[in-house]
Amino acid sequence: MDALHFLEKQKEIKPFEVSLQEAINIIWVKLSQLEEAPACIPPCGYQPAARIFQCATCRLVDCQFPLDCPVQDVWVHEDEAITLHCDVPFAVPPDLPITWMFAKDIRTQDLALFEELQESLGEPPSLTLQDPTLGTIACRLGAPSETLARKYFYLNVSGGSVEAEQGLQAHFRAVLRWPHSSTPLQPTVSLELGLALGLMGLVLLLVASWRCFRKPPEPPRPL
Incomplete structure (x- = not known):
């Protein structure tokens, strides 16, 4: 360390107590320039930036997370x-x-x-x-x-x-929107009903026309 090197150089020049205090001042200047380590972020990973120096044990300590x-x-x-x-x-x-x-x-x-x-x-x-x-x-x-x-x-x-799943969901929602008391009419049923009604109307029209043509002529009036 720089402080130890400083003590070694000063031992023949200054008293030890003076050199020690100057070395401590150098250490505090170095420490004040260090940035605070970021907090460990769980739940995993080796995080070198979050490593800290533990003064009590005089060693570096990493985040205690698994890789x-x-x-x-x-x-x-x-x-x-x-x-x-x-x-x-x-x-x-x-x-x-x-x-x-x-x-x-x-x-x-x-x-x-x-x-x-x-x-x-x-x-x-x-x-x-x-x-x-x-x-x-x-x-x-x-x-x-x-x-x-x-x-x-x-x-x-x-x-x-x-896409297939979304299509099935759309069909399912459409079925749920029908009233419980009724069921949707099939297109073929509606077509057959329309044809039957049209045919019935045509038959009635033909019968009415036939009756008009079959009406007997009126007898001649006396002079």
Whole structure:
């Protein structure tokens, strides 16, 4: 430290008590220039910026969080695209390597069960999947030996498309809007009823015309 080096240089020049006080003043100046460490942000991750020096034990203390974040449930249809984000609520260095992994058909945090999908550097820390498959997606922030955090996403994949499901819901709501005491008429029933009424009217018209033509002539009046 600078203070210890200062004491070593001053031991032959000044009394020890004077040199010690000057060294303490140097230390306090250095400490006053330090920024306050940010608070640890739960629930996971190695957060170097939040590391503090504990005077009572004379050692550096890190946030007491695991590297593995809790598994997040993601609900998705099998024929839609989904984007997962490997971001964390604390500051990370730029150009940090990000590795994406996948464990098919299971919900797990066991790294031995994952297969690597891709690796990238820096922004954006995201992965877009087309036609997702049931299983756990994991992302690792940092190199294997210098990992800052690992996030896990369990994909709950259901069959059918979003459009088809919305169509079924619309039909269901339309049925619910009908009064309980009546049922909708079918188009074919309405057409048959109209034709029958029209035919009946035509028959009545023909009968009336026939009666008019069949009316006997009036007898001649006497002169």
